Amino acid sequence: MDSLTQIVLGAAVGEAVLGRKIGNRAMLYGAIAGTIPDFDVLASHVTDTVSALEIHRGFTHSIFFSVVFAPFFAWLVTRYDSHKSIKDWSWLFFWAFITHPILDAHTTWGTQLFWPFDLRLAFKTIFVIDPLYTLPFLMCVILAMLQHRSSKKRRFYNRLGLILSTTYLGLTLVFKGMAYTQFEKALKEQGIAYRELETKPSALNTILWCANVETENAYLIGYYSFFDSQPITFVSYSKNHDALGELKHSEKIQRMITISKGWYTISKKEGQLYFNDLRFGLLSIQPDAKNFVFSYLINVTNDGKVNLIEAPKGRREGKKLMKDLWQRIKGN
Incomplete structure (x- = not known):
């Protein structure tokens, strides 16, 4: 998905993991973590076109990356922000990392979630930019951000954003099935x-x-x-x-x-x-x-x-x- 969508998703995940404890800083770190897997696009500046295409949505979009690098980034954060333990930060980075490729797996390009195995998941149910997914989600995250960290409204808005976006993502699977049936019928006719x-x-x-x-x-x-x-x-x-x-x-x-x-x-x-x-x-x-x-x-x-x-x-x-x-x- 596009960068804005991944930032919103990362912020919501960060809030769900540590929002009650550290407030908007959880959203900030979640948003940053949500963009890190897409740093693989930098490969296009240092290698040829074909290699860059192979690298994109590969290693950094895998379960392996999420598991191994979450503690590393958590350790980096504790060097200058020691309010929470490495375990807490690792949990935030892990969920922000892993939800990124899971969402990307629903696009046409897909992801190598199970890297190093050569298996790219591409459900092809959502376009890389979809306002109906992103905008309601963004509104909920902003409303949550404006509430005090201990507020019940803050948790409500954040959960609402996650529920709405996930429900819409689920509906795209239904829409795809409906469209597939119509194409199949047309080809037969x-x-x-x-x-x-x-x-x-x-x-x-x-x-x-x-x-x-x-x-x-x-x-x-x-x-x-x-x-x-x-x-x-x-x-x-x-x-x-x-x-x-x-x-x-x-x-x-x-x-x-x-x-x-x-x-x-x-x-x-x-x-x-x-x-x-x-x-x-x-x-x-x-x-x-x-x-x-x-x-x-x-x-x-x-x-x-x-x-x-x-x-x-x-x-x-x-x-x-x-x-x-x-x-x-x-x-x-």
Whole structure:
């Protein structure tokens, strides 16, 4: 999830663990702890694109990290804040650390909660930014923060925030199941033979859902809103995997295929090949859209070395997508 959401979650967890004892300092340390796992994004500044993608939401988003590093950060805090024991601080850091990847596991990217095992959990029930999850939660945390640490209202507001956010997260599983059923029904009615079907929410909401459908030679992308009155339509994107040629056997390409879980297409623009990660969809919901959210230029150096460079995204595309999404959410 986005940084603000993780800060809010961390603050609420910190309050639940030590709020009655140290007041707003528990929220402060919880908020800080809630952002620490995302420091793995710094890897993009010191390594190549593929390695950075492998590192993201890996080690720092694991149970191992939560267990091992909670006492370490607790020890650091006691160097200048000795009001509570290492045990108390360890408990706060552990819960702030572990709830971070559990929430992230519900997004499309997922987390390697069981690192070092190569198992990424990705339930794909919530977008990385979802106001319906974050804003009520934020309001409750702010209301709790304004109360005295021994106040019953403080505990009530904090618990309410945790209950509302967790309930909404649970409902997204139900919404996903409802959307999946509609996509499955549409594919059957249209006589489309497919190998695999995956669903995920579109940006900023859980009303409009997107489906990735794998067929023999192509991927289909379709959208379904709970307000739809017309049949679901699917747009086909050729896999074009053969365009890679011998490049498919290179280490970097093989690692990218693993990262994308095999959901990728290869496109060609201005004589250059691009690796498109299909899991995150497109920056447009128009039928002729070809601007994938995550597209990587396949660059081959003179000595045959393969590098992948993420293609930049324009602000105009993002603004246009928000406008189109709002219209599409209201139904087809």
